[in-house]
Amino acid sequence: MGLYLAVVAGGFRRYATYGTATAAGVFTNTVFGFIVAYTYIALWDERPGLGGYDQAQALTFVWVSQSLLAAAALIGGGFQEELQERIRTGDIAVDLYRPADLQMWWLAADLGRAGFQLAGRGVLPLVAGALAFPLALPADPLRWLLFLVSVLLALVVSFALRYMVGLVAFWLMDGAGINVMATVASIFFSGMLLPLTVFPGGFGEFVRTLPWAAMLQVPMDVLLGKHAGAGGAAEALGFQAGWALVLLGTGRLLQSAATRKVVVQGG
Template identity: 65%
Template structure:
Protein backbone atom coordinates (compact mmCIF):
# COMPACT_ATOMS: atom_id res chain seq x y z
CA UNK A 1 0.00 0.00 0.00
CA UNK A 2 2.89 2.34 0.74
CA UNK A 3 4.27 1.72 -2.74
CA UNK A 4 0.91 2.42 -4.39
CA UNK A 5 0.54 5.59 -2.32
CA UNK A 6 4.06 6.62 -3.30
CA UNK A 7 3.34 6.11 -7.00
CA UNK A 8 0.22 8.25 -6.72
CA UNK A 9 2.08 10.97 -4.77
CA UNK A 10 4.98 11.08 -7.23
CA UNK A 11 2.59 11.34 -10.15
CA UNK A 12 0.60 14.17 -8.57
CA UNK A 13 3.73 16.10 -7.61
CA UNK A 14 5.08 15.49 -11.10
CA UNK A 15 2.00 17.15 -12.61
CA UNK A 16 2.25 20.12 -10.22
CA UNK A 17 5.96 20.59 -10.92
CA UNK A 18 5.39 20.21 -14.66
CA UNK A 19 3.05 23.18 -14.78
CA UNK A 20 5.44 25.17 -12.57
CA UNK A 21 8.31 24.43 -14.95
CA UNK A 22 6.15 25.25 -17.97
CA UNK A 23 5.45 28.69 -16.51
CA UNK A 24 9.12 29.23 -15.69
CA UNK A 25 10.39 28.11 -19.09
CA UNK A 26 7.70 30.19 -20.80
CA UNK A 27 9.33 33.26 -19.25
CA UNK A 28 12.90 32.02 -19.68
CA UNK A 29 13.20 29.78 -22.75
CA UNK A 30 16.40 27.68 -22.83
CA UNK A 31 16.93 28.26 -19.09
CA UNK A 32 19.86 26.12 -18.01
CA UNK A 33 20.37 25.19 -21.69
CA UNK A 34 17.23 23.03 -21.53
CA UNK A 35 14.32 23.45 -23.87
CA UNK A 36 10.79 22.95 -22.50
CA UNK A 37 10.61 19.25 -23.40
CA UNK A 38 13.95 18.59 -21.69
CA UNK A 39 12.93 20.55 -18.59
CA UNK A 40 9.70 18.58 -18.31
CA UNK A 41 11.57 15.32 -18.80
CA UNK A 42 13.85 16.40 -15.94
CA UNK A 43 10.79 16.74 -13.69
CA UNK A 44 9.58 13.22 -14.38
CA UNK A 45 13.04 11.70 -14.15
CA UNK A 46 13.25 13.20 -10.67
CA UNK A 47 9.85 11.88 -9.64
CA UNK A 48 10.79 8.45 -10.95
CA UNK A 49 14.19 8.05 -9.27
CA UNK A 50 14.17 10.11 -6.09
CA UNK A 51 13.19 7.06 -4.01
CA UNK A 52 15.73 4.94 -5.84
CA UNK A 53 18.53 7.22 -4.65
CA UNK A 54 16.63 8.02 -1.42
CA UNK A 55 17.03 11.79 -1.59
CA UNK A 56 14.61 12.42 1.26
CA UNK A 57 16.26 10.00 3.68
CA UNK A 58 14.34 7.57 5.84
CA UNK A 59 16.13 4.50 4.53
CA UNK A 60 18.62 2.12 6.13
CA UNK A 61 20.26 4.96 8.06
CA UNK A 62 17.33 5.19 10.47
CA UNK A 63 17.66 1.49 11.27
CA UNK A 64 21.42 1.72 11.66
CA UNK A 65 21.15 4.77 13.93
CA UNK A 66 18.63 2.96 16.12
CA UNK A 67 20.90 -0.09 16.40
CA UNK A 68 23.79 2.16 17.40
CA UNK A 69 21.61 3.94 19.97
CA UNK A 70 20.42 0.70 21.59
CA UNK A 71 23.78 -1.02 21.43
CA UNK A 72 22.56 -3.76 19.07
CA UNK A 73 25.31 -2.66 16.69
CA UNK A 74 27.65 -4.81 18.82
CA UNK A 75 25.81 -7.90 17.56
CA UNK A 76 26.17 -6.73 13.96
CA UNK A 77 29.91 -6.30 14.40
CA UNK A 78 30.26 -9.92 15.59
CA UNK A 79 28.53 -11.28 12.49
CA UNK A 80 30.74 -12.86 9.78
CA UNK A 81 29.86 -10.11 7.32
CA UNK A 82 31.32 -6.69 6.72
CA UNK A 83 29.03 -4.04 8.24
CA UNK A 84 29.34 -1.53 5.41
CA UNK A 85 28.91 -4.11 2.64
CA UNK A 86 25.97 -5.71 4.49
CA UNK A 87 24.04 -2.44 4.44
CA UNK A 88 25.15 -1.63 0.87
CA UNK A 89 23.78 -4.97 -0.36
CA UNK A 90 20.44 -4.27 1.31
CA UNK A 91 20.42 -0.77 -0.16
CA UNK A 92 21.03 -2.01 -3.70
CA UNK A 93 18.07 -4.37 -3.37
CA UNK A 94 15.86 -1.58 -2.01
CA UNK A 95 16.90 0.75 -4.83
CA UNK A 96 16.10 -1.86 -7.48
CA UNK A 97 12.64 -2.40 -6.01
CA UNK A 98 11.85 1.32 -5.94
CA UNK A 99 13.12 1.83 -9.47
CA UNK A 100 10.60 -0.74 -10.70
CA UNK A 101 7.87 -0.26 -8.11
CA UNK A 102 7.83 3.52 -7.93
CA UNK A 103 9.71 4.61 -11.02
CA UNK A 104 8.00 3.10 -14.03
CA UNK A 105 4.43 4.27 -13.51
CA UNK A 106 5.22 7.98 -12.89
CA UNK A 107 7.51 8.02 -15.93
CA UNK A 108 4.83 6.44 -18.10
CA UNK A 109 2.21 8.86 -16.74
CA UNK A 110 4.42 11.85 -17.49
CA UNK A 111 5.16 10.61 -21.01
CA UNK A 112 1.44 10.12 -21.72
CA UNK A 113 0.35 13.47 -20.31
CA UNK A 114 3.14 15.74 -21.58
CA UNK A 115 5.68 16.10 -24.37
CA UNK A 116 8.91 14.88 -22.79
CA UNK A 117 12.34 14.73 -24.41
CA UNK A 118 12.86 11.03 -23.70
CA UNK A 119 15.21 9.01 -25.92
CA UNK A 120 14.12 6.15 -28.13
CA UNK A 121 17.61 4.60 -28.09
CA UNK A 122 17.98 1.59 -25.74
CA UNK A 123 21.66 2.49 -25.41
CA UNK A 124 20.79 5.84 -23.88
CA UNK A 125 18.53 4.17 -21.33
CA UNK A 126 21.28 1.68 -20.48
CA UNK A 127 23.76 4.53 -20.01
CA UNK A 128 21.23 6.19 -17.72
CA UNK A 129 20.89 3.03 -15.59
CA UNK A 130 24.66 2.85 -15.18
CA UNK A 131 24.78 6.49 -14.04
CA UNK A 132 21.86 5.85 -11.71
CA UNK A 133 23.65 2.86 -10.18
CA UNK A 134 26.63 5.07 -9.38
CA UNK A 135 24.21 7.58 -7.86
CA UNK A 136 22.75 4.89 -5.60
CA UNK A 137 26.21 3.98 -4.31
CA UNK A 138 27.13 7.63 -3.65
CA UNK A 139 23.82 8.18 -1.87
CA UNK A 140 24.45 5.13 0.30
CA UNK A 141 27.98 6.24 1.12
CA UNK A 142 26.84 9.68 2.27
CA UNK A 143 23.99 8.33 4.35
CA UNK A 144 26.29 5.71 5.89
CA UNK A 145 28.58 8.51 7.08
CA UNK A 146 25.55 10.33 8.48
CA UNK A 147 24.37 7.21 10.31
CA UNK A 148 27.80 6.64 11.87
CA UNK A 149 27.55 10.09 13.46
CA UNK A 150 25.15 8.43 15.93
CA UNK A 151 28.18 6.94 17.69
CA UNK A 152 28.90 10.47 18.95
CA UNK A 153 25.41 12.03 19.04
CA UNK A 154 22.61 11.35 21.50
CA UNK A 155 20.02 11.63 18.72
CA UNK A 156 20.69 11.15 15.02
CA UNK A 157 17.39 12.60 13.77
CA UNK A 158 18.72 16.15 13.47
CA UNK A 159 21.71 15.27 11.33
CA UNK A 160 19.63 12.97 9.09
CA UNK A 161 17.07 15.72 8.45
CA UNK A 162 19.81 18.20 7.66
CA UNK A 163 21.46 15.70 5.31
CA UNK A 164 18.14 15.17 3.51
CA UNK A 165 17.69 18.91 2.97
CA UNK A 166 21.21 19.24 1.59
CA UNK A 167 20.64 16.26 -0.72
CA UNK A 168 17.35 17.67 -2.01
CA UNK A 169 18.93 21.04 -2.82
CA UNK A 170 22.29 19.98 -4.27
CA UNK A 171 21.09 16.92 -6.20
CA UNK A 172 18.90 18.94 -8.55
CA UNK A 173 15.66 17.58 -7.14
CA UNK A 174 14.23 21.00 -6.39
CA UNK A 175 15.64 22.72 -9.49
CA UNK A 176 18.20 21.62 -12.09
CA UNK A 177 21.72 22.54 -11.05
CA UNK A 178 22.24 23.98 -14.54
CA UNK A 179 20.08 26.95 -13.63
CA UNK A 180 22.00 27.79 -10.45
CA UNK A 181 23.78 31.11 -10.94
CA UNK A 182 27.52 31.72 -11.11
CA UNK A 183 29.81 30.13 -8.56
CA UNK A 184 26.92 28.41 -6.78
CA UNK A 185 26.15 26.41 -9.91
CA UNK A 186 29.82 25.61 -10.53
CA UNK A 187 30.27 24.32 -7.00
CA UNK A 188 26.96 22.43 -6.92
CA UNK A 189 27.82 20.49 -10.06
CA UNK A 190 31.07 19.10 -8.61
CA UNK A 191 29.63 18.10 -5.24
CA UNK A 192 28.75 14.42 -4.69
CA UNK A 193 25.00 15.07 -4.51
CA UNK A 194 24.96 16.00 -8.20
CA UNK A 195 25.79 12.36 -9.02
CA UNK A 196 22.47 11.20 -7.59
CA UNK A 197 20.03 12.91 -9.92
CA UNK A 198 21.48 15.73 -12.04
CA UNK A 199 24.09 13.52 -13.67
CA UNK A 200 21.79 10.55 -14.44
CA UNK A 201 19.14 12.95 -15.80
CA UNK A 202 21.66 14.67 -18.06
CA UNK A 203 22.87 11.28 -19.30
CA UNK A 204 19.31 10.33 -20.24
CA UNK A 205 18.81 13.70 -21.91
CA UNK A 206 21.89 13.10 -24.06
CA UNK A 207 24.09 15.82 -22.57
CA UNK A 208 26.92 13.34 -21.89
CA UNK A 209 28.00 11.11 -24.75
CA UNK A 210 31.14 9.39 -25.97
CA UNK A 211 34.31 10.38 -24.11
CA UNK A 212 32.33 12.86 -22.01
CA UNK A 213 30.08 10.03 -20.81
CA UNK A 214 33.12 8.03 -19.69
CA UNK A 215 34.46 11.10 -17.87
CA UNK A 216 31.06 11.49 -16.20
CA UNK A 217 31.15 7.88 -15.00
CA UNK A 218 34.67 8.52 -13.73
CA UNK A 219 33.43 11.53 -11.77
CA UNK A 220 30.69 9.46 -10.17
CA UNK A 221 33.00 6.53 -9.47
CA UNK A 222 35.59 8.81 -7.86
CA UNK A 223 33.02 10.18 -5.41
CA UNK A 224 31.72 6.65 -4.71
CA UNK A 225 35.19 5.30 -3.90
CA UNK A 226 36.17 8.36 -1.85
CA UNK A 227 33.00 8.34 0.25
CA UNK A 228 33.00 4.58 0.77
CA UNK A 229 36.61 4.82 1.93
CA UNK A 230 35.67 7.66 4.28
CA UNK A 231 32.86 5.52 5.65
CA UNK A 232 35.23 2.61 6.21
CA UNK A 233 37.68 4.89 8.01
CA UNK A 234 34.98 6.42 10.21
CA UNK A 235 33.57 2.98 10.94
CA UNK A 236 36.97 1.86 12.19
CA UNK A 237 37.22 4.88 14.48
CA UNK A 238 33.64 4.50 15.73
CA UNK A 239 33.80 0.79 16.50
CA UNK A 240 36.90 1.25 18.63
CA UNK A 241 34.87 3.26 21.10
CA UNK A 242 34.78 1.59 24.52
CA UNK A 243 31.22 2.65 25.35
CA UNK A 244 28.31 2.38 22.92
CA UNK A 245 25.20 4.36 23.79
CA UNK A 246 22.69 2.02 25.41
CA UNK A 247 25.00 -0.97 25.49
Protein backbone atom coordinates in the same frame (compact mmCIF):
# COMPACT_ATOMS: atom_id res chain seq x y z
CA MET B 1 29.68 -12.52 -2.94
CA GLY B 2 26.84 -15.02 -2.66
CA LEU B 3 26.08 -13.72 0.82
CA TYR B 4 25.73 -10.13 -0.35
CA LEU B 5 23.59 -11.13 -3.33
CA ALA B 6 21.29 -12.88 -0.87
CA VAL B 7 21.15 -9.69 1.20
CA VAL B 8 20.26 -7.70 -1.94
CA ALA B 9 17.42 -10.14 -2.67
CA GLY B 10 16.30 -9.97 0.96
CA GLY B 11 16.21 -6.17 0.85
CA PHE B 12 14.10 -6.31 -2.32
CA ARG B 13 11.64 -8.80 -0.81
CA ARG B 14 11.42 -6.84 2.45
CA TYR B 15 10.15 -3.69 0.75
CA ALA B 16 7.99 -5.63 -1.70
CA THR B 17 5.80 -6.70 1.23
CA TYR B 18 4.59 -3.12 1.79
CA GLY B 19 2.07 -3.00 -1.05
CA THR B 20 -0.14 -0.27 0.41
CA ALA B 21 2.83 1.96 1.17
CA THR B 22 4.14 1.44 -2.36
CA ALA B 23 0.77 2.36 -3.90
CA ALA B 24 0.62 5.47 -1.72
CA GLY B 25 4.15 6.37 -2.80
CA VAL B 26 3.26 6.00 -6.49
CA PHE B 27 0.24 8.26 -6.01
CA THR B 28 2.29 10.85 -4.10
CA ASN B 29 5.11 10.87 -6.66
CA THR B 30 2.63 11.24 -9.52
CA VAL B 31 0.70 14.11 -7.92
CA PHE B 32 3.91 15.88 -6.93
CA GLY B 33 5.21 15.34 -10.45
CA PHE B 34 2.19 17.11 -11.95
CA ILE B 35 2.61 20.04 -9.55
CA VAL B 36 6.29 20.45 -10.36
CA ALA B 37 5.70 19.88 -14.10
CA TYR B 38 3.20 22.73 -14.36
CA THR B 39 5.54 24.94 -12.34
CA TYR B 40 8.34 24.15 -14.78
CA ILE B 41 6.06 24.87 -17.75
CA ALA B 42 5.34 28.34 -16.37
CA LEU B 43 9.01 28.93 -15.63
CA TRP B 44 10.24 27.73 -19.03
CA ASP B 45 7.54 29.76 -20.80
CA GLU B 46 9.10 32.84 -19.23
CA ARG B 47 12.70 31.69 -19.65
CA PRO B 48 13.03 29.37 -22.68
CA GLY B 49 16.27 27.42 -22.64
CA LEU B 50 16.81 27.96 -18.91
CA GLY B 51 19.74 25.90 -17.66
CA GLY B 52 20.45 24.67 -21.18
CA TYR B 53 17.21 22.65 -21.41
CA ASP B 54 14.23 23.16 -23.66
CA GLN B 55 10.79 22.67 -22.13
CA ALA B 56 10.51 19.00 -23.12
CA GLN B 57 13.89 18.27 -21.53
CA ALA B 58 12.89 20.17 -18.39
CA LEU B 59 9.71 18.10 -18.12
CA THR B 60 11.74 14.95 -18.64
CA PHE B 61 13.96 16.08 -15.77
CA VAL B 62 10.84 16.38 -13.57
CA TRP B 63 9.40 12.96 -14.28
CA VAL B 64 12.60 10.95 -14.30
CA SER B 65 13.51 12.68 -11.03
CA GLN B 66 10.23 11.42 -9.59
CA SER B 67 11.12 7.90 -10.69
CA LEU B 68 14.47 8.14 -8.87
CA LEU B 69 13.22 10.00 -5.78
CA ALA B 70 12.55 7.00 -3.54
CA ALA B 71 15.29 4.76 -4.97
CA ALA B 72 18.04 7.31 -4.30
CA ALA B 73 16.36 8.49 -1.06
CA LEU B 74 16.56 12.07 -2.32
CA ILE B 75 14.15 13.38 0.31
CA GLY B 76 15.07 11.01 3.11
CA GLY B 77 14.30 7.40 3.81
CA GLY B 78 16.53 4.44 3.28
CA PHE B 79 18.43 2.61 5.97
CA GLN B 80 20.23 5.23 8.06
CA GLU B 81 17.47 5.59 10.65
CA GLU B 82 17.54 1.84 11.24
CA LEU B 83 21.34 1.86 11.54
CA GLN B 84 21.16 4.74 14.03
CA GLU B 85 18.56 2.88 16.08
CA ARG B 86 20.72 -0.23 16.21
CA ILE B 87 23.63 1.90 17.40
CA ARG B 88 21.46 3.56 20.05
CA THR B 89 20.11 0.27 21.42
CA GLY B 90 23.42 -1.57 21.23
CA ASP B 91 22.22 -4.08 18.61
CA ILE B 92 25.08 -2.89 16.42
CA ALA B 93 27.31 -5.18 18.50
CA VAL B 94 25.52 -8.16 16.94
CA ASP B 95 26.15 -6.73 13.47
CA LEU B 96 29.85 -6.31 14.21
CA TYR B 97 30.16 -9.96 15.21
CA ARG B 98 28.61 -11.23 11.99
CA PRO B 99 31.01 -12.88 9.53
CA ALA B 100 30.32 -10.11 7.01
CA ASP B 101 31.63 -6.64 6.35
CA LEU B 102 29.36 -4.05 7.99
CA GLN B 103 29.52 -1.53 5.16
CA MET B 104 29.02 -4.13 2.44
CA TRP B 105 26.09 -5.65 4.33
CA TRP B 106 24.24 -2.34 4.51
CA LEU B 107 25.16 -1.47 0.92
CA ALA B 108 23.71 -4.77 -0.33
CA ALA B 109 20.53 -4.29 1.72
CA ASP B 110 20.13 -0.72 0.47
CA LEU B 111 20.65 -1.71 -3.16
CA GLY B 112 17.87 -4.28 -2.73
CA ARG B 113 15.61 -1.58 -1.29
CA ALA B 114 16.53 0.81 -4.10
CA GLY B 115 15.90 -1.83 -6.76
CA PHE B 116 12.37 -2.38 -5.53
CA GLN B 117 11.69 1.35 -5.18
CA LEU B 118 12.94 1.93 -8.72
CA ALA B 119 10.60 -0.72 -10.11
CA GLY B 120 7.71 -0.31 -7.70
CA ARG B 121 7.59 3.48 -7.35
CA GLY B 122 9.56 4.66 -10.36
CA VAL B 123 7.95 3.21 -13.46
CA LEU B 124 4.30 4.26 -13.09
CA PRO B 125 4.92 7.97 -12.38
CA LEU B 126 7.23 8.13 -15.41
CA VAL B 127 4.58 6.46 -17.57
CA ALA B 128 1.96 8.94 -16.30
CA GLY B 129 4.26 11.84 -17.10
CA ALA B 130 5.01 10.51 -20.58
CA LEU B 131 1.30 10.17 -21.33
CA ALA B 132 0.44 13.67 -20.09
CA PHE B 133 3.41 15.70 -21.33
CA PRO B 134 5.78 15.76 -24.33
CA LEU B 135 8.95 14.31 -22.84
CA ALA B 136 12.37 14.18 -24.47
CA LEU B 137 13.04 10.51 -23.75
CA PRO B 138 15.83 9.11 -25.98
CA ALA B 139 15.27 6.37 -28.53
CA ASP B 140 18.91 5.24 -28.47
CA PRO B 141 19.24 2.03 -26.40
CA LEU B 142 22.91 2.82 -25.69
CA ARG B 143 21.84 6.08 -24.01
CA TRP B 144 19.48 4.11 -21.77
CA LEU B 145 22.23 1.63 -20.92
CA LEU B 146 24.58 4.46 -19.92
CA PHE B 147 21.75 5.98 -17.91
CA LEU B 148 21.22 2.72 -15.99
CA VAL B 149 24.94 2.53 -15.20
CA SER B 150 24.79 6.13 -14.05
CA VAL B 151 21.76 5.36 -11.86
CA LEU B 152 23.62 2.45 -10.24
CA LEU B 153 26.55 4.74 -9.44
CA ALA B 154 24.09 7.35 -8.13
CA LEU B 155 22.62 4.77 -5.75
CA VAL B 156 26.09 3.90 -4.45
CA VAL B 157 26.92 7.58 -3.89
CA SER B 158 23.59 8.06 -2.10
CA PHE B 159 24.30 5.04 0.10
CA ALA B 160 27.82 6.22 0.92
CA LEU B 161 26.58 9.63 2.07
CA ARG B 162 23.78 8.16 4.16
CA TYR B 163 26.09 5.53 5.66
CA MET B 164 28.28 8.27 7.08
CA VAL B 165 25.17 10.03 8.39
CA GLY B 166 24.15 6.80 10.09
CA LEU B 167 27.57 6.27 11.67
CA VAL B 168 27.48 9.73 13.25
CA ALA B 169 25.07 8.19 15.78
CA PHE B 170 28.09 6.53 17.42
CA TRP B 171 28.93 9.99 18.76
CA LEU B 172 25.63 11.90 18.74
CA MET B 173 23.37 9.04 19.90
CA ASP B 174 20.37 10.85 18.37
CA GLY B 175 20.46 11.20 14.61
CA ALA B 176 17.33 13.34 14.11
CA GLY B 177 19.18 16.62 13.61
CA ILE B 178 21.84 15.29 11.26
CA ASN B 179 19.17 13.43 9.26
CA VAL B 180 17.26 16.67 8.64
CA MET B 181 20.45 18.46 7.60
CA ALA B 182 21.37 15.62 5.24
CA THR B 183 17.90 15.64 3.65
CA VAL B 184 17.97 19.41 3.08
CA ALA B 185 21.42 19.14 1.47
CA SER B 186 20.22 16.29 -0.75
CA ILE B 187 17.12 18.15 -1.92
CA PHE B 188 18.98 21.36 -2.74
CA PHE B 189 22.33 20.13 -4.08
CA SER B 190 21.15 17.09 -6.05
CA GLY B 191 18.98 19.11 -8.45
CA MET B 192 15.72 17.88 -6.95
CA LEU B 193 14.24 21.38 -6.73
CA LEU B 194 15.83 22.81 -9.89
CA PRO B 195 18.49 21.48 -12.25
CA LEU B 196 21.91 22.55 -11.01
CA THR B 197 22.64 24.06 -14.42
CA VAL B 198 20.14 26.81 -13.55
CA PHE B 199 22.44 28.22 -10.86
CA PRO B 200 24.66 30.93 -12.31
CA GLY B 201 28.38 31.62 -12.31
CA GLY B 202 30.83 30.24 -9.83
CA PHE B 203 28.15 29.01 -7.45
CA GLY B 204 26.64 26.85 -10.19
CA GLU B 205 30.04 25.41 -11.06
CA PHE B 206 30.70 24.72 -7.38
CA VAL B 207 27.45 22.83 -6.67
CA ARG B 208 27.98 20.70 -9.78
CA THR B 209 31.26 19.43 -8.30
CA LEU B 210 29.64 18.24 -5.05
CA PRO B 211 28.77 14.58 -4.48
CA TRP B 212 25.03 15.27 -4.43
CA ALA B 213 25.24 16.20 -8.12
CA ALA B 214 26.20 12.58 -8.79
CA MET B 215 22.88 11.43 -7.31
CA LEU B 216 20.55 13.11 -9.80
CA GLN B 217 22.01 15.86 -11.99
CA VAL B 218 24.61 13.64 -13.66
CA PRO B 219 22.24 10.72 -14.44
CA MET B 220 19.72 13.18 -15.87
CA ASP B 221 22.34 14.80 -18.10
CA VAL B 222 23.47 11.37 -19.27
CA LEU B 223 19.88 10.51 -20.21
CA LEU B 224 19.31 13.85 -21.93
CA GLY B 225 22.51 13.57 -23.94
CA LYS B 226 24.32 16.49 -22.34
CA HIS B 227 27.47 14.36 -22.13
CA ALA B 228 27.73 13.59 -25.82
CA GLY B 229 30.15 11.06 -27.20
CA ALA B 230 32.19 8.38 -25.51
CA GLY B 231 34.46 10.93 -23.85
CA GLY B 232 31.58 12.89 -22.35
CA ALA B 233 29.87 9.78 -21.01
CA ALA B 234 33.14 8.46 -19.57
CA GLU B 235 33.75 11.79 -17.84
CA ALA B 236 30.25 11.78 -16.31
CA LEU B 237 30.47 8.19 -15.10
CA GLY B 238 34.03 8.78 -13.89
CA PHE B 239 32.83 11.73 -11.82
CA GLN B 240 30.25 9.50 -10.14
CA ALA B 241 32.65 6.59 -9.67
CA GLY B 242 35.26 8.91 -8.18
CA TRP B 243 32.84 10.28 -5.60
CA ALA B 244 31.60 6.76 -4.84
CA LEU B 245 35.15 5.58 -4.07
CA VAL B 246 35.98 8.67 -2.01
CA LEU B 247 32.79 8.48 0.04
CA LEU B 248 32.95 4.72 0.56
CA GLY B 249 36.56 5.08 1.67
CA THR B 250 35.66 7.91 4.05
CA GLY B 251 32.83 5.82 5.42
CA ARG B 252 35.26 2.97 5.97
CA LEU B 253 37.58 5.25 7.95
CA LEU B 254 34.67 6.61 9.98
CA GLN B 255 33.49 3.06 10.67
CA SER B 256 36.97 2.08 11.82
CA ALA B 257 37.11 5.07 14.17
CA ALA B 258 33.65 4.33 15.53
CA THR B 259 34.24 0.65 16.20
CA ARG B 260 37.55 1.27 17.98
CA LYS B 261 35.72 3.25 20.61
CA VAL B 262 32.16 1.96 20.68
CA VAL B 263 29.88 3.92 22.98
CA VAL B 264 26.28 2.77 22.62
CA GLN B 265 23.39 4.15 24.61
CA GLY B 266 21.80 1.34 26.53
CA GLY B 267 24.26 -1.27 25.25
